[in-house]
Amino acid sequence: MMGVLSKKIIITGAVQGVGFRPFVYKIAQQFDLLGEVYNDSAGVVIIVQCTQTQLDKLLLSLNNDAPELSRIIDISIVDNYQDDKVYKDFSISKSRKGKASAVVLPDACICNDCIDDITDKNNRRYGYAFTNCTNCGPRFSIIKQIPYDRKSTSMSVFSMCKQCEKEYQNPIDRRFHAQPNACAECGPKLQLTDALGKDVVTKNIVEKTASLLKQGKIIAIKGIGGFHLACLASIESAVVTLRQRKHRKHKPFALMARDVSMVKQYCLVSDQEECLLTDRASPIVLLTKANDLLSAQIAPKQKSLGFMLPYSPLHYLLLQELDEPLVLTSGNQSHNPQIIDNQSALNELGNIADYFLLHNRDIVNRVDDSVVRYVAGDLRVIRRARGYAPTSLPLPEGFEECTGLLAVGAELKNTFCLLTESQAIISQHIGDLKTLESYQDFQDNIDLYQQLYETEVKHLACDLHPDYLSSKYAENYAQTNNIKLDAVQHHHAHIAACLFEQGRAVDSDKVLGVVWDGMGLGADNSLWGGEFLLANYLGFNRVAQFEQTALLGGDKATNEPWRMAYAYFKKHRLPTDEWFVDKPVKAFDALLDSKMPLNYTSSVGRLFDAVAYVLGICNQQISYEAQAAIELENLAN
Structure with missing residues (x-):
């Protein structure tokens, strides 16, 4: 023709x-x-x-x-x-294999159409907690491999009923090839148990869960990417009990509200922040408190609260039964990854939760809640996870030959990055690599990403610090597979990440990077953290730094702010008597006078610790990382 x-x-x-x-x-x-x-x-x-x-x-x-x-x-x-x-x-037509470059989608919060379905008494999905369509629902959390088809997800064990199958096969239906498509007849089911795993008999599980929350009970809830521990924010005794049982003294809890109007009862919400709250990613948004109506135990010494809206049908249905926000914090033991399977939850959270709201759709990939905030009008992603991860970025000019490069990240707040032929794939937040469980999760995710993106690791990059678990992993992997490993200075990596995010080419000119940080091993084997580096991807020159100060007590100095304050006082010959009356400083006086080798740091984070102590903000041992600096920031605001 x-x-x-x-x-x-x-x-x-x-x-x-x-x-x-x-x-x-x-x-x-x-x-x-x-x-x-x-x-x-x-x-x-x-x-x-x-x-x-x-x-x-x-x-x-x-x-x-x-x-x-x-x-x-x-x-x-x-x-x-x-x-x-x-x-x-x-x-x-049916999906086919091919050269991998597809993007694995993040999970998306429930859409308005599905909300209409679950709240319409005449709809067959009325009250169904696993309703979804092609515009919303689980994606990354349930995928095992690509292409993204039902057989490649944890929904493969659920056979669709005739009505769901009809929707799935209808090209003009919004559930056409919606891989997690299901209904109450054929899909996942809810289960409510006590702390011993015994079923709670009830006609309506969601209504019963809401009733238990109103009684001050703590409930472990299985979400899209992992378990949460929940209690009603208005019951202070429940919030205090949750802190005690989880051994979480001061670190702020997140909150979930039914809708934006409920959030506005407690926080100031700008138009930009409202858009974030209602975004498909449904992150936790850090917002300025408008009043003190909620318990101070939710976010001690903070002028902001972290709110999110219901992101799944289950959460939406539950919040419809409540007139106040929920405290919602990660379901895990300290430093361990968020729990994702039912039996582990019962085993590990049974001494924290009074009841368990479970379901039988397996979580394949752990994804914590994302945390974001606006700073001076710009969006800052503090924790990139559910709704945002995996993230794919286009490769700037010059990275075409870097396929298979794996950057394994640092030890704290770990994420890693894998380069494919056309993209840089940034993982979800893995967390601190401090336990066997978190380290295993880190390794499992690296294996998963190689499988999902069909990209074999051919070159490794790790932090310069040889004792980080991520660095040890990279060293072992490189030796076992006989591939190249580059150790990169911590603060140089921060600048390189900014260059990449801005799309700067590999051979771009150097920039002046100002990096204020906790601590990272420097090129001179001291601990850096207040650096001015003239840098590009390929190298850097250290042109200035904050003064180096003794790190008294090694790692203890990061947990007890008075130690850094004392080191600064002694360095500048300031009178110490009235400031450190109850502190064991005599041993440090002898140590500082003895010429014995000490660790020194230029860290601005440790300087903030010292200032926080002097201002009376953080006089004792901190209970979570960067607590002194965070409370200092709140005072400054």
Whole structure:
């Protein structure tokens, strides 16, 4: 036929699990296109036979009208594509394997359409806690491998009923190929137990859970990416009990509110912050307190509160039964990863929670809550996890030959980054690598990302500090697999990350990077943390620094702010008598006078500790990392 073109269109980016194929199908119907669309490991592939005019309309729609959750990185076209197949219509075909470059999508909070479903008494999904569609629901937390199909998720064990199957197969239904699609007849089920795992008999599990919360009980709730421990924020005795049982003296708890209007009862909320609260990622948003209506035990000595809105149907249904916010904190023992399976929750949280709200949809990949805030009008992601991770960034110029590079991250607040042929994939927040469980989670996720993105590690980068568990992992991996390992100075890595985020090319000019930090091993084997580095990706020169001060007591100095204050006082010959009356300083006087080798640091974080002590903010041992600096920041604000 004259004027008919045969094209293969490859679309990469966040295009799987978002209703992209049905979107293409509808365009094809609208413009009378012939061909097919399918998923492969690269993304979405369209085979189309059409005229140039039809092709132009198709490309315009792809760019302008793509589904809300999608994010297109690239659209490439194979001209004069040779296909022996004769197309008489346009169809959605089965997924195929291919060269991996597809983006694995983060989990998305419940959409308004699904909220309508679960709150409509005439809808078959009324009150169903696992309702979802192509516009919302679990993604990364349930995926085992790509392409993103039901058989590749933890939903594979649930066979759809006839009605769900009909929706799933209908190209014009919003649940067409929604991989977690289910209903009360065929999908996951809720279970409520006591701390011993014995079922609580009740007609309505959500209503019973709300009733228990109103009685001041602590409930372990299985969410999308892990367990939370919950209690009613208005019952101070419950909040205090949760702190005592979890051994969490001062670190702030997060809160979940039914809606934005409830958040505004307790916090000041700007238009930007309201958009964040209602965003599909549904992160915890740090907001300025408007009053002291909630217990001071929720966030001691803080002028801000961390609020999120219900991100799953289960949370939405539960919050509809409550007139006040929930305290919602990670379900784990101190320093261990968030728990994701039912039996582990019962075993490890049985001495904290009074009851357990469980379900039988397995969490494949652990994802904690994301934490964000606005600083001077700019969005800052403090913890990148549910809703944001995995994150894919395009590779700046010069990184094309770096496929298979794995940067393993530091030991505290760990994340790692894997470079594929076209993207830098940033993992979810792993946490502090301080326990066997967290270290195993770190290793498991590295294996998972290599599998999901079909990218083998060929080159490693780790922190310069050889005793970090992440560095030890990299060293062992490099030796075992005979691949190159580069150790990178901690603060140089901070600057390089900023350059990458701004898309600077590999051979770009040096910038002046100002890095104020806790502590990281410096090139001279001292502990840096207040650095002015002239740097690019390839190297740096240290042009200035904060003065170095003795780290009295080694690691104890990071937990007892008075030690840094005393070191600064002695360094500057300030009178100490009235400031350190009850502190064991005589041993340090002898140590400072003895010429014995000491650790010294230029850390601004430790300077903040000293200032916090002098101002009377943090006189004793801190109970969580950076507590002194955080409380100092609150005083400054």
